[in-house]
Amino acid sequence: MPLFVLPFPHIDPVLIEFGPFVVRWYALAYIAGLILGWRLAFKLASAVSLWGTRAPPSVQAVDDLLVYMALGIVLGGRIGHVVFYEPSYYIDNPGEILAVWHGGMAFHGGLIGACIALVVLAKVHRLPILALTDIAAVVSPIGLFFGRLANFINGELWGRPTDVPWAMVFPRADEQPRHPSQLYEAGLEGLLIFLTVGLVARCGGLKRPGLLSGLFGLLYAITRTFAEFFRDPDPKSELLAGGFTMGMVLSAPLAILGLWLMWRSTRSHASP
Secondary structure (H helix, E strand, O other): OOOOOEOOOOOOOEEEEEOOEEEEHHHHHHHHHHHHHHHHHHHHHHOHHHHOOOOOOOHHHHHHHHHHHHHHHHHHHHHHHHHHHOHHHHHHOHHHOOOHHHOOOOHHHHHHHHHHHHHHHHHHHOOOHHHHHHHHHHHHHHHHHHHHHHHHHHOOOOEOEOOOOOOEEOOOOOOOEEOOHHHHHHHHHHHHHHHHHHHHHHOOHHHOOOHHHHHHHHHHHHHHHHHHOOEOOOOOOOEOHHHOEHHHHHHHHHHHHHHHHHHHHHOOOOOO
16 A cells, blocks of 8 residues: 555536536546547648648548548447447347447447547548548647546546556545546647657658558557556456457557558659
């Protein structure tokens, strides 16, 4: 037991409640990430000089991006949680599948859903898919940052027991001081990736199709795998043999895809 434990800030997960009308921090996190990312996507698509000889997505395509991404992330994230983490529970309780307000969104499922949405959007507007995924790679960490902060406010997805000076006792867990792993992930998966991918974009990354998409995939796989060493996995749905977790396993193919996209981008004929 550490000598000093930081108090968990008891923030009500519900921001506003008026009769049946309820606004939760978790929902606001998704809304903030989507809207801020959408606005940044407009700026990236409008900065023609960053694209070299590539044609940036049209204003209409970026305008539609918010709706497509919202549907892809929410549907994919929920389906991913149901399929990857708790299939037996939802087989026994099918009515809970749509109860997203109870929590349960898988990033990797949301990523798959977002990619499907981007493929559809690219076909509708007859755009190269990598033009959209490269923009998404820059803006997606914004949503990750707010989402992990919402996990912290909800007091969920807590870390492993520890004696570090900044340990916290999460009321929904037990009396053991634990890593505030949600904040680690907000800083790594959100802020660090946003700054890194954004810097590469400003330095010419958008001129090479797939470079930013691959960089995002690789960095997310690395930071998520690192964070899994501090995050307390659910022994029923997340903990696997050999000390591995479902988050680590799902991140492995993302790292491979990211490396392939980055290698492919170096062979692109787009202007440097």
